[in-house]
Amino acid sequence: MKRSASRKTGQPNSNASVNSAADLFRSASSKASTKEQERIDNLFYSYANGSSGMIDPEGIEALCSDLEVDHTDVRILMLAWKLKAEKQGYFTLEEWRRGLKALRVDTVNKLKKALPELEKEVRRPxxxxxxxxxxxxxxxxxxxxxxxxxxxxxxxxxxxxxxxxxxxxxxxxxxxxxxxxxxxxxxxxxxxxxxxxxxxxxxxxxxxxxxxxxxxxxxxxxxxxxxxxxxx
Structure with missing residues (x-):
């Protein structure tokens, strides 16, 4: 009986190992998510008006220049749709976060590459x-x-x-x-x-x-x- 008890004690706790791995995964995922939001926020503030705290028409003009598209390009309107922007010519931080997370982009280059896929998405009937x-x-x-x-x-x-x-x-x-x-x-x-x-x-x-x-x-x-x- 003693040997049996000893064998049980010597076995690794599989549940503890699984929980530990899950905790590590959640921690890494949380850190990655935080970093991604930081990049998204930094990108927003690089175009935002310091007074209003929003990306205004001038900021959108600068964004268009960096994306190498005209401000009348339909894809800019499609981006506003993806952000669910409420006011013409303005993007809020909340709208920016929502849209860029949905597009899975956090840099201008990634956003530029995402525009063709966004257009395909919008053009579904x-x-x-x-x-x-x-x-x-x-x-x-x-x-x-x-x-x-x-x-x-x-x-x-x-x-x-x-x-x-x-x-x-x-x-x-x-x-x-x-x-x-x-x-x-x-x-x-x-x-x-x-x-x-x-x-x-x-x-x-x-x-x-x-x-x-x-x-x-x-x-x-x-x-x-x-x-x-x-x-x-």
Missing amino acids: TNFVEFYCYAFRYCLTEEKQKSIDIESICELLNIVLGSDFRVQVDLFVDYLKTQNDYKVINLDQWMGFFRFCNEISFPDLRNYDPQLAWPLILDNFVEWIREKQSLS
Whole structure:
């Protein structure tokens, strides 16, 4: 009996070893996470305005320069979407942390390399609808603002949809700049044009039915196109 007890005492405690390894892993992981956040924060403060504590338009301009992209590049808007930025032209530290952690980047070079993958992510159909809606809301500059002026909408359409629906965007922009009925565009009209691009055959427009729930501005747009087509 004594020998049996001795054998048990001499066996290594496997549970203790596992727990110890787990503790070491958690400690190393925690340290790595802390270091990563430090790098993310340092990167933020290298662009942030010291007075406001945010990355402002000037800081975003500097970031774009370091990323070697134009400030009107759609990928900058996609980055804002990833950060879930709330105010146009500004990134807070919390938004910056959230977005860069999601992208798993903590340096400018890593962020630059991540932009193509971010664009692929955004262009997935389910994500793009969300991004398209976000683009409109992000450009609302005042808290209670619900519409955007025609000039800004035309610029935004070119940035967000220009590469996918060039002909439709060019025609709609042309129409918006020549018509006199609308001074601003609301979210329903903005989303309606996206649906138009995806659902309506172009350029014959044979499946456009004005009796369906289309915003009136699109009925007028289609009528304008048909008049142009009949004259050509």
